[in-house]
Amino acid sequence: MKKVFTVILAAALALVCTACGGSKSDAGKDRLAQIKEKGCIELCTEPYFAPYEYVDPTKSGDEQYQGMDIEVAKYIADKLGVELKITALDFTAVLSGIADGKYDFAISAIAYSPSRAESLRLSDVYYSTNTGYGFIVRTEDVGKYTDLDSLKDAVVITQSGSVQEALYNEYGNGDCKEFKLVANMTDGYLAVAEGKADVCICSTASAQLYADANGGLSIPDYRFDVDPNMNGTCVAMPQEGTESLAEVVNECIAELKDAGSIETWYGEYQTAAAELGIE
Secondary structure, three states, X not given: OHHHHHHHHHHHHHHHHHOOOOOHHHOOOOHHHHHHHHOEEEEEEOOEEOOOEEEOOOOOHHHHEEXXXXXXXXXXXXXXXXXXXXXXXXXXXXXXXXXXXXXXXXXXXXXXXXXXXXXXXXXXXXXXXXXXEEEEEEHHHOXXXXXXXXXXXXXXXXXXXXXXXXXXXXXXXXXXXXXXEEOOHHHHHHHHXXXXXXXXXXXXXXXXXXXXXXXXXXXXXXXXXOOHHHHEEEEEEOXXXXXXXXXXXXXXXXXXXXXOHHHHHHHHHHHHHHHOOOO
């Protein structure tokens, strides 16, 4: 009887896992048609980058995921007339999950980069800053770490799989005392604050929010020289079978930008995250 129950339970779990998912046989098929057929769209995101996305501990289920990016995802789902399903992952798993076609789309403060555009289908930019990529350091070290040459004796840290990691590998040539990687950017900021690292390579807009909320950290003037497109964030989709999905996503982005909704959400969730004590 126990064995029979186990088989039944396994079958039930299989149905749950595939109810809003595709299969290998779906590879290359039109993703938009699949989404409409199954009645939901699967989002993957790394929910630790407020105000883009974060976890509200007062909520549960998919409602716990809040932020500007989540609102963009909800708008796209509503436009398609389907349910939004959210899966939280580490950032590297977000990128690989989309590249492998395991999820329909990812919205997770994903910056444009030429290498990402080769493995992912990237939407039009939906949000952009002009603050660029640079460093966050302890305030007493702000005059010490002023460019890449000054990092020779520093412990440098950044997020695994991020544009920041690629920038350091390209321009820094690994010329530092030690180079560390963490799963999310907040851990990088915290490592600097606690003296476990000296410099975090970062998006300075996000880093400034963290510094303002916590104190003791500052942003030096140095900025990496990058393609301006890399200051913008995009929706990522699998390459195969997503041409029609990308068209809808870009329509949604245009509508939201015209309405000023994305800027409004950024401000609202910046305030909401701060009130929850989330940086």
